[in-house]
Amino acid sequence: MTGATDVRRPWLPAGLRAHGLTQDDVATLTYVLIDEIVGSSVTLALSSWPWADARGRLRFAIDDTTRGVAVDLAALERALYRGWLRRSPRVGDVFGARVPERVHELQEPSEAPLWTRPVAELFDGPVYDLTQEARTVAKLATDAVVAGLLPTGLAERLDLPARRAAQTKPVPRRDAVRAEARDA
Numbered sequence: 795m796t797g798a799t800d801v802r803r804p805w806l807p808a809g810l811r812a813h814g815l816t817q818d819d820v821a822t823l824t825y826v827l828i829d830e831i832v833g834s835s836v837t838l839a840l841s842s843w844p845w846a847d848a849r850g851r852l853r854f855a856i857d858d859t860t861r862g863v864a865v866d867l868a869a870l871e872r873a874l875y876r877g878w879l880r881r882s883p884r885v886g887d888v889f890g891a892r893v894p895e896r897v898h899e900l901q902e903p904s905e906a907p908l909w910t911r912p913v914a915e916l917f918d919g920p921v922y923d924l925t926q927e928a929r930t931v932a933k934l935a936t937d938a939v940v941a942g943l944l945p946t947g948l949a950e951r952l953d954l955p956a957r958r959a960a961q962t963k964p965v966p967r968r969d970a971v972r973a974e975a976r977d978a
Contacts, residue, residue: 802853803846808927810922810965813967820843822843824890825888828886829885835908859898864906864909874968879966893917893918917970920970
């Protein structure tokens with residue numbers, strides 16, 4: 795018998811499905827996380843796309859595929875956030891994007907070299923803001939660790955919904971990262 799953890803498929807958030815992406819499409823994306831902001835420097839963690847098991851739990855590869863790159867905060871904000879997102883960069887922001895192979899090959903997993911080229915060159919094509927869905931999945935994972943399963947029938951007696959309505963609108967997408975304007 796196959797267990798829930800034996801099934802592996804690329805994570806397909808509802809917001810990406812609403813854009814028409816499939817599991818084959820998302821498998822080609824890189825999971826981009828703002829890992830750290832120190833002064834004017836932002837460390838982006840670039841990892842292979844996570845997979846989900848039969849119960850929808852996210853899993854990341856436990857290998858050396860995660861890479862880091864440090865970028866200038868102002869350049870990242872001008873190139874990726876301005877005119878698209880209504881917030882400044884913050885730790886925990888998550889994006890799905892195609893990242894050129896040459897970027898993945900730049901450094902060792904334990905390093906995060908400074909990216910001195912335009913931020914737009916980190917991405918190849920559309921960038922999807924997955925922050926809300928990634929935070930929800932992370933919260934569910936954390937809650938699952940600290941809370942046990944409810945006995946059969948208790949959820950109904952407590953009037954807890956069996957399932958929340960899935961997000962049907964597409965997540966925010968920027969078709970191309972803009973070249974930074976130095977004086978903007």
